[in-house]
Amino acid sequence: MTFAEKLAWDDTVLPFQLDRSDIRGRVARLDGVLDGVLRQHAYPPGVEALVAEMTLLTALIGQTIKLRWKLQLQVQSNGPVRxxxxxxxxxxxxxxxxxxxxYASYDADRLNDSAPFEQLGEGYFAIMIDQGRGMEPYKGITPLAGDSLSACAEAYFAQSExxxxxxxxxxxxxxxGSGGEHWRAGGVMLQHMPKASPSISGGGSGEGGLLGAQDMLDDEEGEHWNRANILLDTxxxxxxxxxxxxxxxxxxxLFHEETPRVFDAQPVRFGCTCSEERVRQSLSIYSAxxxxxxxxxGGRVTADCQFCGAHYDLDPATLGFEGESGSGDEG
Structure with missing residues (x-):
């Protein structure tokens, strides 16, 4: 592969379908996105790895949402990584x-030498989808399970979808070759095509009664699913x-016998939506x-974006519902 071809695939998500197996999927490659996410913070190595894994999962899952929609993945736990x-x-x-x-929030003094996922403790994995103004946001939650964030995401789709x-x-x-060091990530997501009306009763056969693939697929579907997973294992x-x-x-x-069919790749970039206007709007509900x-x-109101590290330094006289109109602030 040439250098130009490498750049063309960096920071993209390629959707595909395995026509023989009734399975869809995505391939993601992240480079600049991860650099943008991680360079904003001096995370300890274990926290950095969790944020990298979560960012990659977000790219793979998010590719399916529609124009102008917002997807959020969130983990909450009682462990060192909160x-x-x-x-x-x-x-x-x-x-x-x-x-x-x-971004991640963590207690530095509680971190230990255990594997990154073990820094989470008990908690939940959640996916939220905001379809825009006038629409009720969707939220699904599943307990933290398995030994990785990707296992939690698999459990979420089994339980909620x-x-x-x-x-x-x-x-x-x-x-x-230049000697420079930076983060890269890549991954494949496989997902069985939705059924018209899945009928599942009782608990599942997985950890803690969670559903597994064998609980949701018939014999023929299970055979196709197992074959695709065996190929992915290579x-x-x-x-x-x-x-x-x-x-x-x-x-x-991986899947030449499954007749893979690819669609248009989705480019992804690091990007934050914070702005001075949004900070002012969030403070507009407060009194003087x-x-x-x-x-x-020092007579200022300051705010820092947890996602991108942007720093806002504002004149308190222009803030809140009693503040002076306008944002002509040169501080």
Whole structure:
């Protein structure tokens, strides 16, 4: 693969379908997106790995949402890593990139040498979809389960959507010929096509009674699903991350007997929606007395975006519902 071809596949999500098996999927490659997410914070290695995995899951899952919709993935736990939140903003128009942002909240003094997922403790994995003004947001929640965030996402789709789902992910720091080190990630998502009316009763056969693929598929469907998963098990980490193997070549290598069919790739970029206007709007519900409590000794009100690190320094006299109109603030 040439350097230009490598760049063409970086920060894209390629949807595909296995016509023989009634399975759909996506291949994602992230480079600049992860750099944009992680360089905003000096996360410890374990937290950094969790944020990278969550960002990759967000890219793979988010590709299905429609124009101008917003997808959010969130983990809440009682462990050292209290929360991980990611946002996926669908393109404003066809052909434009989607935008992803992410951050984590953690107690540094509680982190230990255990595997990254073990820093989470008990909690839940949630997916929220905002379809825009006038529409009720959708939210689904499942307990943290398994030994990875991808296992939690698989459990979510089984419980909330009754869709057998499989992720194979790889992510980490990459060193290229120039000697520079940066994050790269890649992954494949497989998902059985939805049934018209799935009928599932009772608990599942998985951990804690959670549903598994065998609980949702008949014999023939289960055979197809198992075959696709066995093929996916042969994937190598370097094939997932790239950059030497194009996603189309990877699909042919893995699933050529399943008749893979690809669709248009979706570009993704790191992007944050914070702005001074949004900060002012969020503070517009407060009185002058409330704003005074937020004012620093230097006579300013400050705010920092947890996603992108942007810093806002505002004149308290212009804030709140009693503030002076306009935002002509040169502080």
């Amino acid at each position: 929360m991980i939140a990611t946002d996926y903003y669908g393109p404003s128009q066809e052909g434009e990139p989607a935008r992803i942002r992410a 009754q869709l057998p789902t499989r992720f194979s992910l790889s992510f980490g720091r990459s060193t290229e 994937v190598e980490e370097l094939e997932l991350i790239g950059p030497s193997v194009a996603p189309t070549d990877l699909l042919l290598r 007395k409330d704003i005074e409590k937020m004012t620093t000794e």
